[in-house]
Amino acid sequence: MKIRIFDTTLRDGEQTIGVSLSPDQKLAIAKKLDELGVDAIEAGFPVISAGEFKAVKMIAAAGLSCEIAGLTRTIKNDIDAAVDAGLNYIHTFIATSDIHLQYKLKMTREQALEKAIEAVEYGKSRGLQVEFSAEDATRTDREFLKKVFGDVAKAGADRVNIPDTVGYSTPEYMAVLTKDTVEVTKLPVSVHCHNDFGLAVANSLAGIHAGASCAHVTINGIGERAGNASLEEFSMALKCLPFEKKYETNIKSELIYDTSRFISKTVGIIVQPNKAIVGTNAFGHESGIHTHGVLSNPLTYEPISPELVGRKRWLQVGKHAGIHGMNAMLAEYGVKPTEEQSKQILDKVKTLGDAGKQITDVELLSIASDVLGEKELKRIVQLTGFSVSTGIGTMPYAFVKLNIDGQDHIGTDYGVGPVDAALNAIQKITGKISEIRIKDYGLASISGGSSALCEVTVKVEDAFGNKVSAKSVGEDIVTTSVKAVIDAINRIMLKKMLQEKQVR
Incomplete structure (x- = not known):
């Protein structure tokens, strides 16, 4: 019918x-x-x-x-x-x-x-x-x-x-x-x-x-x-x-x-993370029991295939994580720890999770690098300095200092607002190192009042068309935006570097 x-x-x-x-x-x-x-x-x-x-x-x-x-x-x-x-x-x-x-x-x-x-x-x-x-x-x-x-x-x-x-x-x-x-x-x-x-x-x-x-x-x-x-x-x-x-x-x-x-x-209305079908978490898994089941057969913990509604399944590590799900995330980057190394990585992940910290795949790779002793898995881009200035009658200006693969880089730029200025300054730096462009930027408020939390979602793309998204939540819009962009840049550069490593 x-x-x-x-x-x-x-x-x-x-x-x-x-x-x-x-x-x-x-x-x-x-x-x-x-x-x-x-x-x-x-x-x-x-x-x-x-x-x-x-x-x-x-x-x-x-x-x-x-x-x-x-x-x-x-x-x-x-x-x-x-x-x-x-x-x-x-x-x-x-x-x-x-x-x-x-x-x-x-x-x-x-x-x-x-x-x-x-x-x-x-x-x-x-x-x-x-x-x-x-x-x-x-x-x-x-x-x-x-x-x-x-x-x-x-x-x-x-x-x-x-x-x-x-x-x-x-x-x-x-x-x-x-x-x-x-x-x-x-x-x-x-x-x-x-x-x-x-x-x-x-x-x-x-x-x-x-x-x-x-x-x-x-x-x-x-x-x-x-x-x-x-x-x-x-x-x-x-x-x-x-x-x-x-x-x-x-x-x-x-x-x-x-x-x-x-x-x-x-x-301008954010979709709640646990919203059925289209929420961020609708096809996300952290629990070790769930990720193990989904990796064996997705139907164990998913009623429908995410591709049916234009989604992709994703895994998260944290205090509820299990070895199977964590190793599946590491495998996407070509990282294959031994059984003993996996246990050490998972212990560190759970310790951070118990402290209330959300762990991205970039941080997971950084933890893995400590255990495996592979320096190339470390966070490539780190924010070491940042300031913005704005006001009535002056054009917003941003100063950004990044450490990329051990070398310091400084970028400054103007923008139509402080966020725009900060993102322009970051792109000036990354343009010298790798052609990474910010393709999409989204801002949403997820709580009310003068100390409202904001959620920033960004999508970056490299010269080869690889796209990566990242999200950050915080009280300050500019700082949260910068953190989201840095996380996205790390993800795309790590993926690219590890892919090149596998080819070699």
Whole structure:
């Protein structure tokens, strides 16, 4: 059974606190979503601002292969704005729960029903495909909800949608409402679930299993409050979990991670590390028991192959590490310690882990070099001096001193900001030693307040096209950025050096 994916990242997702997208950004995201294979994109709410209208119009005119919808209230002016923006598909809504009717709309049930019917009829008179939503459906009187959906179906609606507006439903109740709606409308039914109780994906799947043919979702599950049902979790659950029926979507799963990263960077919302499918840790392993199992057969501790969603498996060493996982990491660099040396390296790793230190592969190699007595495994690049100056009326300036393979190098440069100046100074030094370029830089806040922690992710590339990523977390943006870049440079230079060693 083919399930329709209606993506509302650009509408409900943009309602995430702190997110505001320009028309050009919205168009870029729409193109990514279209490449991913979504069936419909809710491009925005055309009537709310000139910029939103422009964005929707640009997306509607972009020639994308998926359907493009716009949100409207049950107001003629909203529907006219959607038509003027070039849309031929609207998602129109009015609240139907008593709490919304009494405190927000100041309407009776009969008045809300009348507005719903009028909007559907008017949308159809303008030649539009109309999807109708009964806002706060899961807190609406069940019999009244059936009447609303039945009457808008008679009025000509093409689709109806069941919104769990405040994430209040359980999977069991979502299934009941879905069966009601399918029975009373005989139309394609969508479910639109919020994640206030962490049940958005479960509720969406329950709706599908009960007869819905479409789910409204967002990339990374972004959206108001706790967010919406996550596209990546929902689509991969349909693809991989053992349901009684076989479900399919048009989502190109191998593009999921790339799309997630692109949108995370564009909207400025970091993906939590333990987020299913797209989180940093989703395919990472540290525990010795787990890494041993995964190295023997990945299915022991992974439900799906990471490549299926555009990911790669990675191993981490620390206090929970085991010899098998640690040796597998060392083997990637061509380092093969004896059994006794492995035990010595692991003991040092666990000691650092017990002290609360996170150990990168660069540090692992440095530990291995002490045990094996191979100086070439030492950290190649070390930061020995660093300062920046900036202020009003002066261009940011940075001084960086690096020790590379035992020799000191100094670099200075300016930039549009202190971080830019520091990275420019580093590139001046590395350009003399090895052609290493910073290809990507990402900054995200992972805690609030005046002492907020930031997370910096960088990607560097050498002249041969080898790419390496590194991440650093700290309180100072500039220092954290420099540490991330130095770590990335070490990784790529170590890999290159050890590869050359193996060739010789």
